[in-house]
Amino acid sequence: MIEEVAMRQDILLDDFLPLFVSSSLVLVFGGFYVGIYTAVKVNLLKKWTMPLAYIFWMLASYCLYLMGSLMHVGDFTAKALVVAAIGLLLLPHAVYYMQHHVHEENEH
Amino acid sequence: MASNHLTGIGSESKQLATWYFTFAIILFGAQLLFGLVAAIQYVMPGFLFELLDFSVARMIHINALVVWMVFAMFGSVYWLLPDETGIETVGIKIGKLLYWVFVAAIVVVVLVYLIVQVGPADEMSIWFIHEGREYIEAPRWADWGIVVVALGFVANLFMTGIKGKQTGIVTVLMADMLAFAGLYLAGMFFTDNISVDQYWWWWVIHLWVEATWEVFVGALAAYALITIIGAKRQVVEMWLWIEVAMLFGSGILGMGHHYFWIGTPEYWWEIGALFSALEPLPLVAMFIHVLYDWGKETGLQMAEGAEGHAIAGHTITNKPAFTWIVLNAFGNFLGAGIWGFFHTLPQVNLYTHGTQFTSAHGHLAFFGAYATILIGMMYLAIQGTNGIKVLKHTKSSIAGIWMIAGGVMGMGIALTIAGYVQVLVSRAQMGATWAGYFDGQSGMWFSQAMDWRLIMGVVTFLGFAFLIKDFLSTGKNPVHER
Numbered sequence: 001m002i003e004e005v006a007m008r009q010d011i012l013l014d015d016f017l018p019l020f021v022s023s024s025l026v027l028v029f030g031g032f033y034v035g036i037y038t039a040v041k042v043n044l045l046k047k048w049t050m051p052l053a054y055i056f057w058m059l060a061s062y063c064l065y066l067m068g069s070l071m072h073v074g075d076f077t078a079k080a081l082v083v084a085a086i087g088l089l090l091l092p093h094a095v096y097y098m099q100h101h102v103h104e105e106n107e108h
Numbered sequence: 109m110a111s112n113h114l115t116g117i118g119s120e121s122k123q124l125a126t127w128y129f130t131f132a133i134i135l136f137g138a139q140l141l142f143g144l145v146a147a148i149q150y151v152m153p154g155f156l157f158e159l160l161d162f163s164v165a166r167m168i169h170i171n172a173l174v175v176w177m178v179f180a181m182f183g184s185v186y187w188l189l190p191d192e193t194g195i196e197t198v199g200i201k202i203g204k205l206l207y208w209v210f211v212a213a214i215v216v217v218v219l220v221y222l223i224v225q226v227g228p229a230d231e232m233s234i235w236f237i238h239e240g241r242e243y244i245e246a247p248r249w250a251d252w253g254i255v256v257v258a259l260g261f262v263a264n265l266f267m268t269g270i271k272g273k274q275t276g277i278v279t280v281l282m283a284d285m286l287a288f289a290g291l292y293l294a295g296m297f298f299t300d301n302i303s304v305d306q307y308w309w310w311w312v313i314h315l316w317v318e319a320t321w322e323v324f325v326g327a328l329a330a331y332a333l334i335t336i337i338g339a340k341r342q343v344v345e346m347w348l349w350i351e352v353a354m355l356f357g358s359g360i361l362g363m364g365h366h367y368f369w370i371g372t373p374e375y376w377w378e379i380g381a382l383f384s385a386l387e388p389l390p391l392v393a394m395f396i397h398v399l400y401d402w403g404k405e406t407g408l409q410m411a412e413g414a415e416g417h418a419i420a421g422h423t424i425t426n427k428p429a430f431t432w433i434v435l436n437a438f439g440n441f442l443g444a445g446i447w448g449f450f451h452t453l454p455q456v457n458l459y460t461h462g463t464q465f466t467s468a469h470g471h472l473a474f475f476g477a478y479a480t481i482l483i484g485m486m487y488l489a490i491q492g493t494n495g496i497k498v499l500k501h502t503k504s505s506i507a508g509i510w511m512i513a514g515g516v517m518g519m520g521i522a523l524t525i526a527g528y529v530q531v532l533v534s535r536a537q538m539g540a541t542w543a544g545y546f547d548g549q550s551g552m553w554f555s556q557a558m559d560w561r562l563i564m565g566v567v568t569f570l571g572f573a574f575l576i577k578d579f580l581s582t583g584k585n586p587v588h589e590r
Contacts (some may be wrong), residue, residue, distance in 0.1 A: 011459065013536050020528070023450035027388055031395065031441060038396050042403030071455040073381075080382040087389050095396050098350070102343045 015070045022066040029060035030088050037092040041100075061085045121186045121197035124204055126493055128183025129486045131211055133576070135176035136479075138218075140569045142169040147562040164225050168218065170243055173474060175214055180482035181324060182261055185281060187489050188331050189265070193272025199264045206260040213253045217246055243313055244295045251296050258289040276345030280327045280352055288320040303371030310366045318387070318444075319359035321478060325440070326351040326394065328481050329433060335488065336430045338423065339401040347397050354390035362387045365452045369461060377454045384452040388445040398437040426491050426499040428578070431509055432484035439476020439513075447472045447520065459535040464557075465527030472520040475513075483575070490582050498589035504578035511571025518564030526557035 011019065036053035039045040068081050145165040148155045156165075189197045197203065220237055227233035238245040246254065262285050269278045295312035299305045330348045333339040364380025424430050447469040451460035460466070491499040530548040538544025548554060582588065 011456065011536070013532065016459075016528070016531060016536065019456060020450050023456075024446050027392075027441070027446040027449055030388075030392060034392055034396050035399060038399045039403060042400060044403045071453060073453065073455055076378050077381045077385075077453065077455075080385045083382075084385040084389070087386065088392065091389060091393055092396055095347070095350075095393055096400070099343055099347060099397075099400050102340075102346045105342070 011071060019067060019070040022063040022070065025063040026060050026067060029056045029063060032056040033060060033088070034092045038096065041096050057089055060088060119190050119196060120200045121190050121203075122489070122492060124197075124200060124207060125183040125185075125187035126489055127204075127207055128179050128186060129489050131214075132176045132179035132183060132482070133486065133579070135172045135179060135214070137572060137576075139169055139172035139176060140565075140572055142166075142172060144562070144565050144569060145169075147558070147565045150558040151562055160222070161225075164221060167238070167245055168221055171221075171245060172218075174243065177321075177474075177478050177482060179210075180485065181321075183489070184328055184482065184485040185261075185265060185285070187485065187492070188277070188328075189268050189272075191335070192275045192278045192331070193268050195268065195272040197264055198267035198271055199260075202260055203264050206257045209253065210257045213250050213257075217250050220247070221245075241295065241309060244309075248296070251292075255289070255292065255296075258292065262286055262289050275341070276348055277327050277330050280323065280348055284320050284323045284327065284352075288316065288324070291315050291320065306370040307367070307372060310363055314363045314366050315360065317473075317477075318362060319356055322355045322359065322390070322440075322444075323352050325436065325477060325481050326355070328485060329394070329398065329436065332429065332433045332481070332484060332488065333398070333401050336424060336426050336433065337402065339404070344401065351390055351394060351397070354393060358383050358386040358390060365454070365457065368454045368457055381453050384449075387452070388441075388449050391441050391445040395437045395441045398434060402434070423498065425497065426487055427501045428499060428505040428509070429484040429487035429491070431501070431505075432480045432487065435509070435513060436476065436480040436484065439472070439480050441476075443469065443472030443474070443476030443520070447524075459531045460527065463527040463530040463534070464523045465531070468520045468523035468527055471516060471523065475516040486579070490579060494583045494588075496582070496588045496590055499582070500587055500589070502578055502581075502585060502587060504574045504581065508571050508575035508578055511567050511574060513571075515564045515566075515568030515571055518567065519561050522557045522560035522564060526554050526561070529554045529557070 033053050033056040036045060036049055036056065040047055040050050040053065064081050064085050068078055073081065142165045145156060145160060146162055146169055149162045149165065153162075186197060186203065217238075224237050227237040234240075235248045238247050239251075265278075265285055266282055269282045272278075291312055294308045297308070299308070326348055330344045333344050334341055360383075361379055362383040364376045364382075365384045366380075367376035368380060447465075451457055451465050451469070487499065490496075529551050532548075533551060534540065534544040534548030538547060
């Protein structure tokens with residue numbers, strides 16, 4: 001009897017470059033998202049730039065989806081990547097909320 | 109007698125810190141030199157053949173990297189302890205004695221690496237030449253010496269932390285350094301089963317850097333932000349605790365990505381994938397943290413109409429140190445985050461494991477996450493020992509920053525290109541065969557990438573020379589405010 005192979009599908013040769021680029025862009029776009037969000041919140045950037053932050057989060061999420069597809073990830077890893085995308089969305093909000101809260105407490 | 113960061117003179121702890129930093133920078137130079145030798149050997153394989161073979165040059169390159177960082181970390185703790193606790197470090201005399209023991213042990217180990225190099229496969233070699241375990245090759249006698257030194261250091265830290273003021277930074281450091289010293293024990297014994305052996309070996313290699321070292325960096329960044337830009341302690345320390353939770357939360361089980369191919373059960377694929385996917389989040393969070401604190405202080409300065417560093421309390425008191433700290437936030441995100449993330453999931457790691465991708469990640473992550481902040485701490489110590497109020501940039505400090513950061517980035521890109529060739533040719537096309545390995549290595553892109561790696565290594569070394577020049581000339585340079 002042939003044992004079940006856990007990793008069934010190889011990555012196609014032409015998919016390696018888009019795979020590496022998309023996975024790098026996940027964090028590049030993610031970095032822009034959190035950077036712009038934080039910079040707007042501390043008044044380093046104007047408020048109208050905030051939508052740009054969310055556009056970058058969407059781009060990061062799309063790249064994460066692309067990366068997962070090209071890798072042929074299984075169900076579990078796909079769910080893990082969704083958790084990571086949501087974590088990235090919430091992270092600057094949570095960080096800013098907490099930092100700001102502590103700042104306010106110590107200034108008043 | 110306690111002191112603050114601007115007046116390191118008179119504190120024995122800070123004096124000991126400068127000793128640690130001095131030996132760290134010597135080892136940093138050695139790391140770069142042996143790295144250059146190894147890089148030349150990729151381009152000219154006959155270079156120093158049978159005198160200093162690639163295996164020895166690479167071993168010293170990596171060991172020197174680890175040890176200079178450990179020295180700089182110990183130095184950083186001895187530097188900040190009097191500031192944080194309000195008292196002189198307890199047991200400083202033992203600390204000084206252990207420093208000399210540590211230095212002597214390292215010198216003997218390196219001389220044996222260079223002169224004896226290899227021995228027969230018996231216990232004598234393991235005890236007196238090297239253990240042959242990648243990255244932690246130190247012979248067993250030196251292993252025990254390191255344990256004694258580390259325990260003495262941890263004892264100093266704990267006694268001082270308990271006796272003096274217990275800030276969040278010191279409390280985190282106490283817990284972190286205990287784990288740091290304890291984890292080294294996991295790399296000191298052999299088992300007959302290579303999978304079991306590798307399993308424990310990773311406890312040192314991974315948990316050191318992705319858990320305890322990252323937490324250490326968080327504590328140093330917190331201290332530096334308070335010291336350099338006057339960030340609020342409550343904010344910085346609150347955030348430090350969150351970083352600790354996130355780093356331990358993702359870092360410990362993130363170790364699963366090292367268990368993919370060593371014979372461990374397959375459930376490590378799922379665990380490794382999940383926590384590896386989460387591992388960049390604390391790095392992103394650290395990036396936000398620095399940006400937030402810097403933005404708050406800058407915004408405050410702008411609101412108060414200050415130019416440059418005119419307002420006391422909101423001054424960037426050490427510009428080179430601050431630049432290295434900012435580089436740390438970016439470098440950690442880039443080297444550990446991006447370069448780590450794109451080859452960490454098992455589906456792609458099957459192809460990238462053990463290629464030059466790993467080397468690219470190693471260069472960028474160690475530089476971005478650790479070297480940057482430790483150099484920043486050295487600048488703080490230089491400022492303190494020379495009694496400088498505001499340490500400014502000089503041509504040498506700027507050249508050092510650009511050439512070291514640019515050189516390491518260049519090496520990272522060159523190694524990434526080489527790794528990409530290996531993935532396509534050696535792994536995907538030729539199925540990780542013997543012939544595939546050599547075909548991948550002999551291709552034009554791989555060869556040229558190695559040429560560029562060497563060129564960028566030379567640029568890094570020149571940057572290091574500028575850094576040393578700046579360190580040595582700071583004391584007499586009139587440009588700094590005293």
